Amino acid sequence: MAATADLEPTLGALLGRRELRLRLASDVHDLPGDALDRPIRWVHGSDLADPTPFLADDLVLLTTGTQFAAAGDVDAQPYVDYVRRLSGRAVAGLGFGTEVARTGIPPALERACRDAGMPLFEVPYDTPFIAVARANAETIAAQAYARRSWALAAQRAISLAALRPDGLGATIGELARQLNTWVGMYDAAGELVREHPADALDADAARSVHDEVGAVLRRGARAGSSLRRDGRAFTLQTLGRGGRLRGVVAIAAGDLDREGRDVVTSVISMASLALEQHQRLGRARDVLRTGMLQSLRTGDPGLARRISRDAWGPMPVAPIVVAVTDAAAASDALGELLELRADERRGALFYGQGDDGMVLAVAAAETEILDEVATLFALALGVSAPTGYDGFDAALQQARVARDRGGRGVTHFADASRTGILSALSTHEGRALASALLQPLVAHDAAHATSLVPTLRAWLDADCSHEAAARALGVHRHTVRTRLAAAEAVLGRDLAAFAFRAELWAAFAALG
Template sequence: MDADAPTLRALLARRDLRLSLAVDEVDPAALDRAIRWVHSTDLLDPTPFLSEGLVLLTTGTQFPLEGDDGQNADVYRAYVRRLAARGVVGLGFGTEVARAGIPAALVEACQDERMPLFEVPYRTPFIAVARANAEAIAAEAYARRSWALAAQRAIALAALRPDGLGATVAELAKQLDTWVGMFDAAGELSREHPAGALGAETAAALQREVTGVLHRGARAGSSLRIGETPFTLQTLGRGGHLRGVIAIAAGDLDQEGRVVVTAVIAMAGLALEQQQGLGRARSALRAGLVQSLMTGDPGLARRTSRELWGPLPPAPVRVGVTDAAAARVDGIAELLELWAEEKRGALFFGRSDDGLVLVVPAEDRSSLAELVDRFDVRVGLSDPAGYDGFAAALGQARVARDRGTAGVTAFADVSRAGVLSALGDEARALARAELAPLVDHDGAQGTRLVETLQVWLDEDCSHEASARSLGVHRHTVRTRLALAERVLGRDLSSFATRAELWAALRALED
């Protein structure tokens, strides 16, 4: 503890005041509590006029002067208890004014309540004690303001270094003497100082909290406690467009500390906004390379990617596409940038008209699974393909994404259901319109034209097989089919007509 800090220990250390403790055992922490002010009063119950964090000075005129102190022990005990309950941090007794010394019962009461009690000799005026504490308060305030100015200068210089953000985080941690971390828009810890200072469980819990803050999208500051460690979180960027979070392993900061953190947030926010412009340029370039790959000629994409991000994943590859909303694409893209840097040659991505396109080696799906878990998105995944078939693979990925329900959906799984399974409500509406004349005729005339047509098509248009399935003569089947042709106005000998009617009947089965 700084000897100049406004504490009872600092007051007792002032030799010019000649103060001395009057109790035998004192909790060291009690001596180091900050003193907000020093006040003097001889009221028996001054607590209605006091606030927390005061040192109270008294000459003892409020106590009974007649009788033995032991007989008045309850008076002293009640007095000290009131002071302790009010948050008084220490009691000074001025001797040789009303009493020759400190009453023994008062010493005992302070000892019982663990209230620091000290003697103020006659030649030390109370005003000198109060002034000494006021000077300590002023000195501390000046020191903190000086520290804040020096810290802001140091942080501003750090921001000019090549990795301005990393240097700023390190300088803030140094100035606050604690751990500081910066999380990006994807919730990934991108910079920290000192590195690895948090335990694995604490780091994981903190990342979950940060991810929740980013998903809410509101600009805010918050405090939390993970185990025994308090944290302060401050968002970076505008509401709805958060660029990250700064986490500080500290609870409530004083005014000067908050000023320094605010300066860091302002500088970090500006740096991130500048990086956003560069990020938009990278995103546009990646989108252009996706369009280039769709032409079936990967030469330009190979050369550009190799120069900027490393080689494209080796063929055969799988192409994936997400359903991420536009508001979340930035956060996902930032995480993918980190992965692409870590997994050079094993991941490429870029934006398309309806989502993020991802390219990974055919045998590697781990990155996609982690992406799904982190952001709760759906990803459609193509069959293995070469870059000359990129456009077709992207089409497969879109089909798999649109027909998938959750997680990663492979096109191979979707394709097993067949072409007709992809027909939706529009196809069923057309099917009902196509077969309506037969349905209406059956309803009005009691015929079985729809049933007969369906059995005949299922039996590969064999009259004999259809007759056996329906339990009628083959001439009856021929007669019904001829009637169906007239009702529909269609030629059943045409393969196109048969195929269309078969598809309509299948569409109405779902």
């Protein structure tokens, strides 16, 4: 954060005001290490034996010592009890006005302050208590003015940074410089996309922040969050609207003062606005990409290549593989990740929204992005065999087959195709058609106690051999012939036709 150390209202700064001529009576070595650097909220004067009900934390108390008149220098206990009460109220220091009620500081008070680690200083007779209080108040006012001035200057610098070509990156960098700390911006997928200074976090801290960002994004609510790792504090602020978060800004800082929070809020507002504008542009780009996808499916990539060259850079170099996600995977986060990767690796990725999922095309030798997408979004992704752009539509059909036959993760068409053509019949539609074809035989068997269905199945399994089917069924071959003739009559079809035999075999295969 911008330095204003010379304006900090601390006990050390107060003692350093030469015009006050205050003298530290405590030995510095007897005080806690931060005793003189502790911020002072106010300076108050009181000669009450117990002023603590009227005091606030981080306050310096001034006294002339009239409350100790009865104790004198013999009984030390009143001094010990007095200092203990002040310490319990978190008083930052005690100033003793000499030559008013007595000469010098009572030794018993010095010992009590030393034992309690309470800073004790002398206020000379000709230095009014009001002058000490006013000096601290002036420092507080000067600090507040400096912080407001810093906040205005910081917001002006950040606004100018937002006008640069990479407005978001420049804004994040300027915020880091103004706060004098590390600042990182994460996208909607939880990946770090910008940071300043670069690589400033160690691996453990970076991992912890990444995990917390992921948790914040999964909750989906617009909110702030805090994280502490190995004594280092981080503040996280979401970008975008609740339910449609665009990312997270992480700051390596804990509690910021009001001015610091105001500066961060301005950055969050500008970043959110920039991302919303980017989203609107993204929708227009998505429409353009969908049109390019339709052009590619015609087998003529010329139009798509010209548009891509002018808008994003070259298309992936053939041979390519085509991939398609499941329809449920469509999301703003997926689109933003693909846009980011397409921008980072110009010419290595094309994507567009298809009829039933997001369609991706990458060079056949650069398929790492497909694994990343499938893993990060836990989706099903079918991938075609390598092809040229003239085979784009056929490759898209291959990718759909691979997606539909595979599960979560990446499924290649080469692997899916090994299960055979008949496995494609194992669908609701295929089973419905198969059941309808065989239903007359099933009904006949149920009504007349015949065995037309098992006989027909055994005959087909035996390559249409009557003798082999009879052996499998344990009946005479003439029984098989009689049953097959009855099946022909029930179905009204000729079993001698190969096409009908194939259709029956496919029906049995579909029904398992």
